[in-house]
Amino acid sequence: MTNWQELEHKYFMNTVERVPLTLVRGEGTRVWDEDGREYLDFVGGWGVNSLGHCSPVVAEAVAEQAHTLIQTSNQFYTTPQIRLAELLVQNSCLDKVFFCNSGAEANEGAVKLARRYGKLHLNGAYEVITAMNSFHGRTLAMVAASGQPKFQQPYVPLPVGFINVEYNNIEVIKTATTKETCAVMLEPVQGEGGVNLPDDNYLIAVRAWCDQRGILLILDEIQTGIGRMGTLFAYEQYGVEPDIMTLAKGLGSGVPIGAILAKDRASVFTPGEHGSTFGGNPLACAAAYATLRFILDNDIAGNVRRVGQYLITGLESLRQKFQFITDVRGRGLLVAMEFSSDIAWSVAMACLDSGLLVNRLKPNALRFMPPLIICRDEIDEALGILDKVLSGIAS
Ligand SMILES: Cc1ncc(COP(=O)(O)O)c(C=O)c1O
Numbered sequence: 001m002t003n004w005q006e007l008e009h010k011y012f013m014n015t016v017e018r019v020p021l022t023l024v025r026g027e028g029t030r031v032w033d034e035d036g037r038e039y040l041d042f043v044g045g046w047g048v049n050s051l052g053h054c055s056p057v058v059a060e061a062v063a064e065q066a067h068t069l070i071q072t073s074n075q076f077y078t079t080p081q082i083r084l085a086e087l088l089v090q091n092s093c094l095d096k097v098f099f100c101n102s103g104a105e106a107n108e109g110a111v112k113l114a115r116r117y118g119k120l121h122l123n124g125a126y127e128v129i130t131a132m133n134s135f136h137g138r139t140l141a142m143v144a145a146s147g148q149p150k151f152q153q154p155y156v157p158l159p160v161g162f163i164n165v166e167y168n169n170i171e172v173i174k175t176a177t178t179k180e181t182c183a184v185m186l187e188p189v190q191g192e193g194g195v196n197l198p199d200d201n202y203l204i205a206v207r208a209w210c211d212q213r214g215i216l217l218i219l220d221e222i223q224t225g226i227g228r229m230g231t232l233f234a235y236e237q238y239g240v241e242p243d244i245m246t247l248a249k250g251l252g253s254g255v256p257i258g259a260i261l262a263k264d265r266a267s268v269f270t271p272g273e274h275g276s277t278f279g280g281n282p283l284a285c286a287a288a289y290a291t292l293r294f295i296l297d298n299d300i301a302g303n304v305r306r307v308g309q310y311l312i313t314g315l316e317s318l319r320q321k322f323q324f325i326t327d328v329r330g331r332g333l334l335v336a337m338e339f340s341s342d343i344a345w346s347v348a349m350a351c352l353d354s355g356l357l358v359n360r361l362k363p364n365a366l367r368f369m370p371p372l373i374i375c376r377d378e379i380d381e382a383l384g385i386l387d388k389v390l391s392g393i394a395s
Contacts, residue, residue, distance in 0.1 A: 004034070021352065026053025029371050029378050031357070039352070042370045042382055043359045047191065047223050047334065050250035050300070051291055052371035058253045061290035062283060069282045074275065080285035087292055091232055093241040094261035098269070099280035103222035103248035104137025106258035109274055110185070110218050110244045111141060113260065115161075116268045117216055118182030125182040125215070131167035133193030134186070136220055145185065148193065168198045170205040177209070183216040183244075184209075188234035191223035195329055195336035195367060203238040216243040216266055222258075223334065226250035227295050227372050230305035230332035237331070250372070255287035300372050301332075308332040310376055311368065314383040322390050333372060338365040343393060350389040356382055 004022045021039075025032040029052050031041050041053070051058055065080065072078055085097040100106050111128055118125035130136065132147035140159055143151050147164030163181075165172040173184055184206055190196040210217040219242035224234035228250055231237055235245070243266040248258035258279075278284075295301065312328060315337055319325040327338040339347070342363035351358050361367035370378070 001034075019348070019352065019357075021357075028052040028055075029374050037355070039355050039357050040378060040382055040385075041357045042368045043357045044369045044371050045254055046249070046359070047228060047369040048249045048252075049254050050226055050228070050372045051253040051294060052373050053254070055253055055291075055294070055373075057290050057294045058255065058287050061286045062255065065283050065286035071278070071281050071283070073277070074280060078280070078282050078285075080282040080289060081280035084285045084289045084292070087289060087296075088247075088259065088261060091292075091296060092245070092261060093235070093263075094245055095264040096262050096267040098260040098262075098274065099285065100258040100260070100276045101256050101278050101281075101284075102137070102258050103220075103246065104139045104142045105276070105279075106222065106246035106248050106260050107136045107142050107145065107185070107218075107220055108139055109260045110220075110246050111145070111161075111183075112274055113244060113262060113266065113269060114183035114185075114216050114218060116273065117266055120268055122182055122214065123179065125180050127161050127163060127178070127180045127182060128218070129163045129165060129173055129176050129181060129184045131186055131190070132164050133167055133190055133196060134164075134220075135190070135192035136185070136187075167193075167196060168202050170202060170209060173206060174209060177213055177215070181213070181215050183218050185218040185220060187220045187222075188224050188238055189229065189331065189334065191334060191367075192361075194362060194365065195334060197329060197331065198238070200238070203235070203240045207240040210243075218242060218244040218246070220246050222246055222248045226292070227301040227304050228332055228334050228369070230308055231301050232295070234331075251291065252284055252288040253291040255284050257281075257284040257288050295372070304332045304372050307374055307376060307379055308335070311335055311379050311383075314379060315368075315386075318383070318387060318390060321387075322394055324394070325390070330368075333368070333370055333374070335368045336361055336365050337368070338362075340364070347386075347389055347393065350392060351385055354385045354389060356385040358386075 022034045023031045115126045130145045136142040136145040144158035144162040163176045225247045245261045315328040324340045344360040348360045359367040
């Protein structure tokens, strides 16, 4: 039998500490390894598989599109991208869309758009204020935007134009704003940085400050968007509307696609100022259209609200039982559990042995991001496994 993990070490760049598991198949909320062993998936491709693995709706849309038209250049009109753009605009507060291929690329484009806005309307202002512990992607500029030294240090000097300030603190945004500031860019809830929820009035205060200064508010909804938090977009829960919003992850339910959305007044690109060879590719757009249509038509966000609360309540019960669980936080199906010591990797490995995939968010925290179609029985199953694993650690 092929030793895939050995081959990976031989041929692959060493960028990720992989879980020792080779997955070969997925269906709904489950995946299978090369030995045919089944796992309940609470990682969901890092918050990507919104409709689960190989959702028939997405698979059929991709198959049909693959037999019809896979790629043209963006010199031509193609129908899947226009239909998807229309659906996104009709169901959000934004007016215009640009498609790309990933989250980092969407954020790069959003920052370029804000800089164009700064050139045109703010005397050339170009700086973007972002938050500590944020995560906006792996390109050089997005590493500078992401306020996490561990991602920045290996690559200094970083591109200029990003000011990282404390999250959930409006005063530091005010202090950092100068005549060079063109935008504030935030995740409504910080995902990779720890599932950090802001105070209810934080985004309202940031919005008001941006309005007062005439600068743009960019919300990175790459992890929080497309139903993950129990509404189609997280901004709906915080009483604000962004000028620019970025999407990726769950938009294509596993097929790579990113998007920049903007209000009309912020949609200032002119032909040739931005572009992408694959962005808006018919295949990816067909997958995303099928995903979004299904989410809207079946009130998947409603399911996320119900089962998300059920998951959080279940995790809270575990917290009552095990003193070394110090926190449970999150909303919808973006939830973290924190421990008093660095046991997250060993808990994740023990869960794996028992047939449950969970994400080690930090040395002392796990993150749960199952497909949005998950049901209560499956949550019970996951909670049962966690209970057993944590009991083993407690004893
Ligand atoms: C909030 C947020 N923004 C941007 C990104 C980067 O997305 P990608 O990995 O598709 O470039 C991520 C990825 O985790 C993310 O969570």
